[in-house]
Amino acid sequence: MKSEKQKIALLSLAEVIIPSLQTRPMVKEKLWENFCYFLGDMDTNSQKKIQLLLFALKILSVLRYGRSYPKMNFSQRERFFLWLLHFPIALIVAGATGLKSLIYVSYYSLDESWENIDYQGPLVQRELQKELQRETK
Amino acid sequence: MKLKDCYDVVVIGSGAGGGTAAEIFSRYVEKGLSVLVLEGGPFWKKENFNQKERDMSRIYFNRGAIFSKRLNIAVAAGRVVGGSTAVYTGVSFRPPEEVWQKWKKDYGLDFFNADFVQDTLDEIEEMIHVAEPPPSWDNDNNRLFREGCEKLDIPVKRLRLNLKGCQQQGLCNLGCTSGGKQGTLEVQIPLALSRGIELVHNAWVDHITPEEVVFSVKPAWPFTEANVLPEGNYKVKAKNIVLAAGSLHTPPLLLRSQKYLRTSPKNIGRYLTLHPAFNVNAIYPQVIKNDRGFPKTYYSDAFSDSEGYYLETSFYFPGVTAKNIPHMGKSHEEMMKKYRQMMSILLLSHDPARFYNRVKIDRRGNTVLDYRVDEEVQNSLIQGLRRAAAVFLAAGCEEMVFPACQKEKITPADAKNLDKLISKRYLNLIKTPLSSAHPQGGARMGADPKKSVVSPEGKLHNHDNIFIADASLFPTSVKVNPYETVMLLSHYVAKQVVKRAWGG
Numbered sequence: 011m012k013s014e015k016q017k018i019a020l021l022s023l024a025e026v027i028i029p030s031l032q033t034r035p036m037v038k039e040k041l042w043e044n045f046c047y048f049l050g051d052m053d054t055n056s057q058k059k060i061q062l063l064l065f066a067l068k069i070l071s072v073l074r075y076g077r078s079y080p081k082m083n084f085s086q087r088e089r090f091f092l093w094l095l096h097f098p099i100a101l102i103v104a105g106a107t108g109l110k111s112l113i114y115v116s117y118y119s120l121d122e123s124w125e126n127i128d129y130q131g132p133l134v135q136r137e138l139q140k141e142l143q144r145e146t147k
Numbered sequence: 148m149k150l151k152d153c154y155d156v157v158v159i160g161s162g163a164g165g166g167t168a169a170e171i172f173s174r175y176v177e178k179g180l181s182v183l184v185l186e187g188g189p190f191w192k193k194e195n196f197n198q199k200e201r202d203m204s205r206i207y208f209n210r211g212a213i214f215s216k217r218l219n220i221a222v223a224a225g226r227v228v229g230g231s232t233a234v235y236t237g238v239s240f241r242p243p244e245e246v247w248q249k250w251k252k253d254y255g256l257d258f259f260n261a262d263f264v265q266d267t268l269d270e271i272e273e274m275i276h277v278a279e280p281p282p283s284w285d286n287d288n289n290r291l292f293r294e295g296c297e298k299l300d301i302p303v304k305r306l307r308l309n310l311k312g313c314q315q316q317g318l319c320n321l322g323c324t325s326g327g328k329q330g331t332l333e334v335q336i337p338l339a340l341s342r343g344i345e346l347v348h349n350a351w352v353d354h355i356t357p358e359e360v361v362f363s364v365k366p367a368w369p370f371t372e373a374n375v376l377p378e379g380n381y382k383v384k385a386k387n388i389v390l391a392a393g394s395l396h397t398p399p400l401l402l403r404s405q406k407y408l409r410t411s412p413k414n415i416g417r418y419l420t421l422h423p424a425f426n427v428n429a430i431y432p433q434v435i436k437n438d439r440g441f442p443k444t445y446y447s448d449a450f451s452d453s454e455g456y457y458l459e460t461s462f463y464f465p466g467v468t469a470k471n472i473p474h475m476g477k478s479h480e481e482m483m484k485k486y487r488q489m490m491s492i493l494l495l496s497h498d499p500a501r502f503y504n505r506v507k508i509d510r511r512g513n514t515v516l517d518y519r520v521d522e523e524v525q526n527s528l529i530q531g532l533r534r535a536a537a538v539f540l541a542a543g544c545e546e547m548v549f550p551a552c553q554k555e556k557i558t559p560a561d562a563k564n565l566d567k568l569i570s571k572r573y574l575n576l577i578k579t580p581l582s583s584a585h586p587q588g589g590a591r592m593g594a595d596p597k598k599s600v601v602s603p604e605g606k607l608h609n610h611d612n613i614f615i616a617d618a619s620l621f622p623t624s625v626k627v628n629p630y631e632t633v634m635l636l637s638h639y640v641a642k643q644v645v646k647r648a649w650g651g
């Protein structure tokens with residue numbers, strides 16, 4: 011998952027799932043990094059399903075609203091994703107649910123999200139953490 | 148490290164099953180038994196665990212979620228030296244007598260008797276330090292669970308745990324940095340290594356033949372131990388092969404090896420049970436700091452026979468918690484803001500062993516999980532969800548968000564309507580998938596080769612030197628958290644291997 015278009019689509023969806031992201035562009039960047047880090051370690055089947063869903067997001071939004079997902083306003087994006095979550099094809103619903111879960115895991119495993127939920131994070135502070143972050147980049 | 152031309156025993160996997168077997172074999176190394184353990188995951192030592200969900204979820208297959216084909220359940224399993232015991236919580240149950248009596252009667256596992264179970268588990272429990280935790284370890288999550296149950300006259304019991312020097316950091320499922328959790332990563336594997344067994348990590352076994360194990364060594368990750376063999380493909384000869392790759396990977400390994408084996412593939416991967424679970428959360432008015440302290444000290448088996456489930460305390464880190472809360476958007480974010488006011492209950496449903504529930508392989512030989520949640524399990528889940536909601540309310544919760552619920556939020560005003568609000572009508576496992584950490588079965592042990600994969604001595608049917616020693620042996624779900632039963636069976640099978648290696 012490297013394309014700029016995928017990134018834009020994913021982040022415009024992430025805003026709907028976690029609305030406070032709308033005003034935090036730096037955190038969105040980190041979420042994207044984290045998302046790629048998680049996805050990169052998953053099996054090819056899961057990777058394919060997620061990419062397919064992002065593709066479906068694009069196609070279906072054009073078919074339904076005549077414009078691509080990132081170009082819709084917030085409430086349209088929200089309505090559209092809820093529509094996907096109730097879609098008559100189970101695979102689409104499952105894919106949308108999976109994508110939503112991965113966005114949550116990618117966001118709430120970021121240090122930047124912890125302040126909002128008063129989570130104090132790991133008890134061990136290791137050099138390893140910094141280096142693993144460097145490795146991801 | 149230089150591989151020997153041939154080993155007396157090659158063990159595949161180093162989790163509850165493989166680690167236990169390796170420890171038994173290591174007792175004979177001094178007498179000349181050569182033992183090699185091949186573990187597909189990295190050797191990730193506690194000194195290098197960093198307690199971050201982001202990094203530590205790599206310790207699992209597929210970041211902690213092996214999805215079923217139907218996407219109705221996601222299974223967690225460890226991919227590391229220590230297997231799932233590197234990430235388990237250490238809840239220690241002996242197999243219930245009614246279960247092993249059934250295994251004995253219906254599947255011909257005649258070695259089961261009260262003395263065997265007690266003596267073997269006494270030995271294992273002593274080695275891995277199983278005991279009841281002191282009351283001082285109970286955090287609010289556990290206290291509230293007990294309080295809620297007591298108000299409803301639901302009997303609660305104290306869990307037993309396998310710990311030594313636990314610091315109650317509350318992050319067991321991200322790997323224990325203190326080594327307090329006494330899984331095979333901390334106990335059996337180091338002991339076996341100290342006695343001279345050989346271990347190759349990052350060694351993914353592709354297939355076996357009756358004489359050989361074929362594997363490849365994958366690159367080592369940063370901050371895990373360096374590889375002991377260069378990356379590449381290997382074959383090693385083995386007089387005895389012990390498969391302990393777990394329920395999700397032992398059957399696929401057998402299927403990938405099928406053309407070299409004389410065992411019928413009919414039952415391989417079948418009768419898989421998953422102990423499907425919902426983890427549900429509720430918000431309390433006060434800060435209860437459940438992310439620290441031991442996550443699990445109480446459970447209730449009061450509805451095990453009548454409604455088919457256990458309730459256990461639990462608590463997870465933020466990413467997994469967020470994923471477990473249904474819905475999305477602003478209300479979800481508001482709920483997560485109250486993470487420190489949150490309490491969790493784990494609902495574990497007993498699933499019957501069905502022929503159609505299985506692990507198989509795709510064209511590339513990868514694991515495919517095909518699992519249906521049948522009516523009986525769905526009914527039990529609904530009853531369990533209602534019961535968990537009642538416990539939360541009795542303990543004073545303000546609100547909760549539940550799967551299979553008509554309303555977005557349940558509040559104390561809904562106390563009398565739980566049966567209506569939580570109903571099978573609203574259960575949609577695609578939108579709120581189940582989770583599992585207890586896969587069992589898939590290489591059923593049994594006396595009748597037509598109905599099983601492995602003999603009561605632990606040998607693959609029609610083979611004398613291929614053994615299985617992991618959770619895939621279970622003929623049915625053991626109903627309780629399974630690791631002690633895995634160790635019990637593995638201990639028994641390892642002794643059969645020793646008998647064979649030593650010529651009876």
Ligand SMILES: Cc1cc2nc3c(=O)[nH]c(=O)nc-3n(C[C@H](O)[C@H](O)[C@H](O)COP(=O)(O)OP(=O)(O)OC[C@H]3O[C@@H](n4cnc5c(N)ncnc54)[C@H](O)[C@@H]3O)c2cc1C
Pocket residue numbers: 159160161162163164165185186187188223224225226227228229230231232234235236237238239240320350351352353391392393394396397400584585586616617618619627628629630631633
């Ligand atoms: C998060 C979590 C919490 C849990 N908590 C508890 C608990 O509190 N109490 C309890 O009783 N149980 C618990 N369990 C379940 C328990 O850990 C398992 O039942 C038990 O470890 C299963 O043992 P096993 O040997 O069958 O498989 P595992 O312990 O999973 O070991 C299998 C090993 O085989 C390796 N492997 C797989 N395929 C290959 C291959 N092709 N080549 C080489 N190596 C391979 C894997 O990497 C792994 O290390 C928990 C599990 C999880 C995931």
